[in-house]
Amino acid sequence: MLANFFKLFTRPSAGENYERAFVEEVRAVVPREPRSRRSERIIAAGWVLIGLKCWGVWWLVQTYQVPFSAWWINGPTLAFAALITFVYLRRP
Numbered sequence: 001m002l003a004n005f006f007k008l009f010t011r012p013s014a015g016e017n018y019e020r021a022f023v024e025e026v027r028a029v030v031p032r033e034p035r036s037r038r039s040e041r042i043i044a045a046g047w048v049l050i051g052l053k054c055w056g057v058w059w060l061v062q063t064y065q066v067p068f069s070a071w072w073i074n075g076p077t078l079a080f081a082a083l084i085t086f087v088y089l090r091r092p
Contacts, residue, residue, distance in 0.1 A: 039088070043084075043085055043088065046081065047081065047085075050077055050078065050081050053074075053077065054070075054074040054077065054078065057070050057073050057074055058070045058074065
């Protein structure tokens with residue numbers, strides 16, 4: 001490993017082609033798989049359930065005068081749901 005590392009700092013010999021040294025195979029680009037309607041329905045249903053949960057938590061905190069903000073529960077829920085949705089929509 002160190003021998004290969006030290007070769008980076010020395011001049012390459014005339015026969016070596018460092019630009020192509022690590023290319024093993026080139027494949028054609030495979031088109032992206034279409035999105036699954038089932039997965040999108042599950043995500044939409046999850047957002048509906050998250051909305052109901054957030055409303056329920058907000059109502060409970062206001063009704064029973066709990067000494068903390070409902071955002072301590074709803075904030076992370078919404079943040080992680082948004083992250084998961086973003087990752088699904090931006091997938092390669």
